[in-house]
Every structure is written in structure tokens, then in C-alpha cells.
Amino acid sequence: MVRVTADLHIHSPFSAATSEKMTLHDLVRFSRIKGLNLLGTGDALHPSWLSILKQNLEETVMKGLYKLKGEGEDVLFLTQTEVGTVHVYEGKVRRIHHVILMPSLEVAEQLTDRLSKLTDLKADGRPVLTITPAELVETVIETSSDNFIFPAHAWTPWWSIFGSIGGVNRMEECYEDMTKHIYALETGLSSDPAMNWRLSALDRYTLLSSSDSHSPWPWRLGRECNVFELEEPSYKELIDAIKAKDPSRILFTIETPPEYGKYHYSGHRKCGVGPIPPSEARKIGYRCPVCGKRLTKGVEDRVEEMADRPKGFKPENAIPYIKVLPLAELIATALGVKGEQALYSSRVWDVYLNVVNVCGNELKALIESSREDIEKASTTIVADLVVKARENALKITPGFDGVYGRLQLENERGKPKKQRNLTDFLT
Numbered sequence: 559m560v561r562v563t564a565d566l567h568i569h570s571p572f573s574a575a576t577s578e579k580m581t582l583h584d585l586v587r588f589s590r591i592k593g594l595n596l597l598g599t600g601d602a603l604h605p606s607w608l609s610i611l612k613q614n615l616e617e618t619v620m621k622g623l624y625k626l627k628g629e630g631e632d633v634l635f636l637t638q639t640e641v642g643t644v645h646v647y648e649g650k651v652r653r654i655h656h657v658i659l660m661p662s663l664e665v666a667e668q669l670t671d672r673l674s675k676l677t678d679l680k681a682d683g684r685p686v687l688t689i690t691p692a693e694l695v696e697t698v699i700e701t702s703s704d705n706f707i708f709p710a711h712a713w714t715p716w717w718s719i720f721g722s723i724g725g726v727n728r729m730e731e732c733y734e735d736m737t738k739h740i741y742a743l744e745t746g747l748s749s750d751p752a753m754n755w756r757l758s759a760l761d762r763y764t765l766l767s768s769s770d771s772h773s774p775w776p777w778r779l780g781r782e783c784n785v786f787e788l789e790e791p792s793y794k795e796l797i798d799a800i801k802a803k804d805p806s807r808i809l810f811t812i813e814t815p816p817e818y819g820k821y822h823y824s825g826h827r828k829c830g831v832g833p834i835p836p837s838e839a840r841k842i843g844y845r846c847p848v849c850g851k852r853l854t855k856g857v858e859d860r861v862e863e864m865a866d867r868p869k870g871f872k873p874e875n876a877i878p879y880i881k882v883l884p885l886a887e888l889i890a891t892a893l894g895v896k897g898e899q900a901l902y903s904s905r906v907w908d909v910y911l912n913v914v915n916v917c918g919n920e921l922k923a924l925i926e927s928s929r930e931d932i933e934k935a936s937t938t939i940v941a942d943l944v945v946k947a948r949e950n951a952l953k954i955t956p957g958f959d960g961v962y963g964r965l966q967l968e969n970e971r972g973k974p975k976k977q978r979n980l981t982d983f984l985t
């Protein structure tokens with residue numbers, strides 16, 4: 559059996575707001591540091607990225623899995639893209655993102671031929687089509703019955719199947735008669751499997767987790783991923799495992815705490831209002847107390863609205879998961895390095911590389927290394943935070959309206975928050 563740690567949804571430099579560092583070489587380099595061994599290619603329908611992929615990747619004996627020429631098979635690629643659809647359902651415009659996995663770069667080229675008649679694929683690595691999701695699935699499956707499509711980050715307010723702004727309430731309302739081809743959904747950063755387990759309608763789907771990363775840095779790439787154990791890894795075996803929701807082949811998913819996600823609670827970033835928990839947001843009718851506009855409703859609220867089961871319910875066939883925060887986040891917090899650029903600072907990076915050198919890679923450090931090893935390579939506080947993350951005991955101020963959640967040290971609790979909160983406006 560071969561352990562495959564897979565991030566199945568990333569982007570290329572041809573998607574809007576993507577780091578220029580998103581090169582294949584950097585992706586391989588940072589995957590090794592992170593502890594990933596399979597990556598989606600991202601943006602496989604963009605003609606320029608597809609031609610870079612075709613020039614630089616070669617298929618391995620593991621059918622449908624590629625490696626970078628001149629590099630080993632320890633980091634593999636699988637043909638992947640993300641596509642947006644815009645359509646009207648019951649009089650309302652719906653905007654939904656879908657991830658598509660494909661058995662080869664040649665199939666990506668064939669799908670490019672078909673979809674280029676509907677939109678300018680050169681415009682963005684993540685193309686947007688004005689067709690229904692059902693029409694998209696039909697085209698994708700007609701191009702190759704081995705193609706695999708599922709909803710991306712299923713709960714984010716904009717651009718997702720269950721999003722409060724552009725989404726719908728049921729899988730069938732999105733994919734209509736093509737729902738039979740859907741086997742999985744991506745939980746996204748702001749929700750975790752336990753939140754999804756509260757909807758009985760989702761029991762038959764495999765919950766996947768990916769980073770949707772726009773940069774190769776290891777605090778983005780692989781921040782969420784899936785751990786498979788495959789007999790003879792290939793595109794087909796991987797897809798079979800997902801379709802069968804086979805717990806012997808999908809061992810677990812790796813998730814960030816949902817509070818870390820950018821849409822976990824409600825708020826209005828422009829007015830500095832948030833994070834607002836569901837009970838309070840309901841009380842004020844999801845209106846911003848400063849400007850009166852609609853709050854961006856949190857994923858937690860949306861799950862609560864749609865759930866038909868209590869918190870803590872676990873379906874019988876559930877795939878387990880573990881929660882981790884990117885190691886760089888833990889180190890930045892432990893060292894007290896603050897601000898937008900904290901994760902890029904050399905102080906954080908030096909400690910990060912020490913830990914990776916001692917433990918083998920980041921995911922090993924986060925999941926299985928001994929406390930002593932981590933402490934030896936870093937500091938007592940870093941080791942404390944890694945252990946706390948494992949025990950699910952991190953204190954995180956939830957994210958809202960596009961703002962990431964923020965990790966807090968225990969002794970920060972009493973301090974006044976810089977971010978204004980709801981009570982500031984109500985009293």
C-alpha cells in the first residue's frame with residue numbers, strides 16, 4: 559500500500575491574484591517541505607498553463623499521474639481545473655464553483671476545445687461559463703467518462719453550491735438530472751466534516767479537502783488535503799476510492815479549524831464589524847450596525863440553517879479527519895511576529911525550516927513528531943501550540959467576510975481586541 563497525501567485543488571499564475579512564484583519547480587519544492595506527494599495541476603484549461611504542463615510534465619507508470627521532468631516521483635501531479643458557472647435558478651442568479659479532475663492532459667485539451675466555444679479560456683485560469691451546472695457536468699462527462707467533477711468550497715458565501723449569496727439549498731437544485739455524476743464535495747476552509755455531517759442529504763458524498771491555494775508557500779499549499787492509501791496509485795484508483803467513499807483507501811482528511819477560514823462567522827469587513835456569532839447575527843437581522851447593509855453571512859450560520867441533525871452527530875460511514883493549523887501560523891504567533899507579512903518573515907521561516915529539518919516535513923511535525931523533537935527545533939511555545947492543535951484546544955478568533963481567523967495565545971485572552979466587535983456598536 560502506498561500513502562498518498564493529496565491536495566486536489568490549486569491554481570496557476572494564470573488565475574487572478576495568484577503568486578508569480580507558482581511555478582512547477584516551486585510547487586514540487588514546497589510540496590516536499592509540506593509533506594504532500596500529489597497535487598492538482600490547477601487551471602488545466604488555460605491554454606498557456608496547459609502548454610507549460612505539457613512541456614514540463616511527463617506521465618509516470620502510474621497512469622494519469624505525472625511528474626516534473628528531471629525530478630523524482632515523490633511529488634506527482636494530476637490534471638485539474640476549477641470552473642465557475644453563472645445561471646438563473648428560480649428567478650435568482652446563482653454563482654457556483656466546481657472542481658474538475660481529468661485522467662490526462664490530452665483530455666484537458668479536448669475539454670478546452672469544447673469550452674472555448676462558450677468563453678474566452680485565456681481570460682482567467684479559472685474560467686466562468688454562463689451555462690447551468692448540469693450542462694457543465696454533461697459536457698465534462700461527454701468529453702471523458704473518466705472525468706470527475708464536484709462542487710468547490712461548498713459553503714463560501716460567494717461562488718459556491720450552498721453559499722448564502724450565490725448558492726442553492728440542495729445538490730439537485732444545482733446539478734438537476736446530472737446529480738447522479740456527483741460523488742464528492744469540497745468542504746472548504748470555513749467548514750469541517752463535522753459541520754457537513756449535520757446534513758443527512760450529504761451522507762452519500764465523499765467530503766474532500768483541498769487548499770485552493772494561489773501560492774506555493776507551505777502555509778497555503780496543502781493547508782487542507784486528503785490522505786489516501788492506494789494499492790497501485792493511478793488516477794483511476796484514486797477516483798475509484800473517492801467514488802466508493804472507501805474508508806480503507808481514504809484514511810482521513812486534514813483540515814484547518816473552520817474558525818480559521820475567511821467566512822466562518824458573519825460580519826462586514828469594510829465597517830470593521832465582526833466576527834459575529836450566529837445567535838447575535840440573527841438578532842440584528844444580518845444587517846451591519848454601522849452602514850445598514852447586509853452582513854456577509856457566515857458558513858456556521860448557513861450550516862445551522864440547513865442542518866437536520868444536532869451538533870456532534872456523526873454518520874456511520876464518515877471518513878475521519880484531523881485538524882491542523884499551518885506550522886508557520888503557529889510559529890508566528892509563538893514568536894509574537896505580527897502583521898500582514900508575518901508569515902513571510904525570516905524569523906518565522908528560520909524556525910520553520912529547523913522544525914522541518916528535524917521532523918522530516920511539516921505535516922509530520924504537525925501530526926506525529928514528538929513534542930521533544932519539535933521543542934528542540936523551535937521553542938517551548940511552538941511545541942505547546944502544536945500539541946494544543948492536536949488536542950483541538952487552540953484559541954482562534956473566527957474569520958468573517960474575507961478576513962482569516964486569528965490564532966491567539968492563551969495569555970492574550972484578557973487583552974482588548976483591536977478589531978471592534980458587535981457590543982461596541984450596541985452599547
Ligand SMILES: [Zn+2]
Pocket residue numbers: 640655710711717770
Ligand atoms: Zn473557487
Ligand SMILES: [Zn+2]
Pocket residue numbers: 826828829831846847848849850851
Ligand atoms: Zn457595514
